[in-house]
Amino acid sequence: MRGVVLLGDRECYVKDFPDPIPGFGQVRVKMMASGICGSDLHLYRMTKEQAKSRGDRIPGHEPCGIVDMVGQGVKKVKEGDRVTVYHYLGCGHCEFCSAGNLMWCREAKGYGGPIDGSHADYVIADERNCVLMPDSVSFIDGAFIACPGGxxxxxxxxxxxxxxxxxxxxxxxxxxxxxxxxxxxxxxxxxxxxxxxxxxxxxxxxxxxxxxxxxxxxxxxxxxxxxxxxxxxxxxxxxxxxxxxxxxxxxxxxxxxxxxxxxxxxxxxxxxxxxxxxxxxxxxSFVLPLWMTYEMVNFLDNQKISFENAVTHRFSIDNASEAYKIFDEGKTGKVIFEWK
Ligand SMILES: [Zn+2]
Ligand SMILES: [Zn+2]
Structure with a gap:
């Protein structure tokens, strides 16, 4: 698959990675929309030295797409499901995870931080992080739910x-x-x-x-x-x-x-x-809890609202370097990667 790698000093490129395979309790989500966020720019602007210590970890934490492979032990999520992916993985057991506040878990890992993110053709997600969306909620809106909209x-x-x-x-x-x-x-x-x-x-x-x-x-x-x-x-x-x-x-x-x-x-x-x-x-405030992601999907569906007017630039992942550059100039609305 294709995935973005940040080189530091506002440089990035698209690298070929092996297609990831979901493990136990995980699914693979084929990306359909994935936003570039202000916090991705902090990574884009890091020094070459900082980028080296990050290695080729893929950035991006606003994933939305279609489940195309499920691992063993997955019970609810199915191939073909349209999902927005909640972007923090928690331990799954502590008082915060139990309440759906995965972003407060002491072991929380955000996509694009310690784990590979969504500026790539595929993302591996825990089953519980996948929130099903009706057809009325677009993939771009699903990417908004994951971060700016949420x-x-x-x-x-x-x-x-x-x-x-x-x-x-x-x-x-x-x-x-x-x-x-x-x-x-x-x-x-x-x-x-x-x-x-x-x-x-x-x-x-x-x-x-x-x-x-x-x-x-x-x-x-x-x-x-x-x-x-x-x-x-x-x-x-x-x-x-x-x-x-x-x-x-x-x-x-x-x-x-x-x-x-x-x-x-x-x-x-x-x-x-x-x-x-x-x-x-x-x-x-800081993003949204997992439980509220369900509420937000319903809100968009019931109110028939969309965030797509905020999108000023849509790019293929192949043009990641141009996409990051334009967003970095700070004179755009939302910049998004889109897959057809
Ligand atoms: Zn974001
Ligand atoms: Zn936890």
Whole structure:
């Protein structure tokens, strides 16, 4: 099979690997869609030295495809099943794994990290990690569920978006754009904030009510205008920037809630007096639990929503080097590998 290998210093190539064979309790999933994520870029930008110690481990953790081979002991998943693959393998036994929170397992292994990932023709997955999708949910949407969409969905669940809730979304990359779509489907009024006009346009196509370019306009004032001076009750921070984090706290109304998922700046933006005075609830979030993946597949099916408008570039795995390069320039929506 073909698989991507990262060489460090923003270089990668496609290598021929032996086709993997599933072991006991495992299945082989033929990839149909697999996203490139911001966290893949951290690996893409590593030094040559760091890349050497990684070896030819295949990156990618947003797998979606069709099961084409099952190992011994597999009971539920069958050849031909359309599945999104939950991207953390856990020990399967601890208190976190038992509750479906595999990403908290002390032995959790993420695809593309310590185990081969999904920028390849096939991925080997534990049976329990495969979540069946109906035909109404596309392979690209399945790749979104595995990471950017799932991150946004679990965050919107934490915010508990209701009909008429005012929601600010900061950072309109694939995670923020997914957040716009989900918040709208849950009944929210959404204002999106970014510094790149293309991403603001994508947010409008995902259903945002209003968008703001925070390099041209003060985001906090725009949010006050959007809410008759009150501020938003709910906010989602996916930019990871100091400015986004600071602005989001100033944009909340009293009793407001925010979820932070954007990784980036390490500057301290929290003023405890403000949290106390305005009685804010500030939360962090990280992908989604396995059990919620089932809920999210149902949500997409029932609401008839798709994230595909957020995709600006689709590539064959053969053109991996061009795909990584374009996404690395930071001026795209979602960039995805697709198989026909
Ligand atoms: Zn990702
Ligand atoms: Zn565990």
């Amino acid at each position: 991150t946004a969905f679990s965050s919107m669940r934490k915010l508990d978006v209701k009909t008429g809730s005012n929601v600010a979304v900061f950072g309109l990359g694939p995670v923020g754009l997914s957040g716009v779509k989900i918040a709208k489907a849950m009944g929210g009024r959404v204002i999106g904030v970014d510094v790149i006009d293309l991403r603001l346009d994508l947010a409008m196509s995902m259903g945002a009510d209003v968008v703001v370019n925070s390099q041209k306009e003060d985001a906090v004032s725009a949010i006050r205008n959007f809410t008759n001076g009150k501020g938003v009750s709910l906010a989602f921070e996916a930019s990871g920037s100091t400015k986004g984090r600071t602005d989001i706290i100033h944009s909340l109304c009293r009793g407001g809630k925010a979820v932070f998922v954007g990784v980036g700046s390490n500057e301290n933006v929290i003023n405890p007096s403000q949290i106390i005075g305005s009685q804010l609830t500030l939360m962090g």
